[in-house]
Amino acid sequence: MEELLSEHTRNILGLKLPTDPRWVNLAEMQLEEVLTDHAYCEQKAATTCISLIQKNPDKQLLVEELAPIVTEEWGHFRMVLAELKKRNLQLGKQRKDVYVNKLLEFQAKGGSRDAAFLDQMLTMALIEARSCERFKRLSEGLDDAYMRSFYRKFMESEAGHYTLFITLAEHYLDKKMVRQRWAEWLAYEKGVMNSIELRGDRVH
Numbered sequence: 589m590e591e592l593l594s595e596h597t598r599n600i601l602g603l604k605l606p607t608d609p610r611w612v613n614l615a616e617m618q619l620e621e622v623l624t625d626h627a628y629c630e631q632k633a634a635t636t637c638i639s640l641i642q643k644n645p646d647k648q649l650l651v652e653e654l655a656p657i658v659t660e661e662w663g664h665f666r667m668v669l670a671e672l673k674k675r676n677l678q679l680g681k682q683r684k685d686v687y688v689n690k691l692l693e694f695q696a697k698g699g700s701r702d703a704a705f706l707d708q709m710l711t712m713a714l715i716e717a718r719s720c721e722r723f724k725r726l727s728e729g730l731d732d733a734y735m736r737s738f739y740r741k742f743m744e745s746e747a748g749h750y751t752l753f754i755t756l757a758e759h760y761l762d763k764k765m766v767r768q769r770w771a772e773w774l775a776y777e778k779g780v781m782n783s784i785e786l787r788g789d790r791v792h
C-alpha cells in the first residue's frame with residue numbers, strides 16, 4: 589500500500605497548482621462547515637456514479653467497477669455523518685459548489701457521445717484528485733491526531749478512485765486522446781483554482 593500511495597501521490601502532484609498551505613489552518617477553524625461540505629461531496633460522488641451507470645449500461649466494465657464505488661462513497665458519507673453526530677454537530681445545508689460548477693462549464697457540449705463520456709470521466713477524475721490532495725493536506729497538517737488519521741483514510745480511497753476514472757476512460761477510448769484531453773483539463777483546473785477564493789469552510 590505504501591508503494592501504491594507514493595505512486596498515487598506523485599500522480600496527484602500532477603495537479604498544476606498545489607493547495608495553498610494556509611488552507612489547512614483555515615479549515616481547522618471551521619471543521620463543522622468542512623465536515624458538512626465533505627458529507628455532500630461524498631453524497632454527490634455516489635449519485636454521480638449511479639448516474640454514470642444509468643447513462644452507460646452498455647459499458648460492462650464501467651458498470652462493474654462503479655457499482656462498488658457507489659457503496660464506498662455512500663459509506664464515506666455515513667462516516668462523515670457519524671463524525672458530525674459524535675461532535676454534536678448538524679449536517680448543514682448544501683452550498684453552491686463553485687469549483688464543480690466551473691469544471692462542468694468546461695465539459696464538451698453538443699459533440700460526440702465519446703467526447704461527452706470522456707469529459708464526464710475526466711471531471712470525476714479531477715474532483716477525486718483534488719479532493720485527495722486536500723485530504724492529504726488535512727491528514728498531514730491538522731493538529732488533532734485523530735482527525736489526521738480520519739482524513740488519511742479518505743485520502744487513500746480517493747486516490748484509488750482518481751486512477752479508476754482515468755483507467756476506465758482509457759479502456760473505452762483512444763489512450764492518446766485521453767492523455768491529451770487530461771492535460772487540457774489539468775491546465776483548466778489550475779485556472780479554476782486560481783479564480784476561486786481560498787476558503788476554509790469547504791473541501792474545494
Ligand SMILES: [Fe+2]
Pocket residue numbers: 630633660661664745746
Ligand atoms: Fe469518497
Ligand SMILES: [Fe+2]
Pocket residue numbers: 633661716745746749
Ligand atoms: Fe471518491
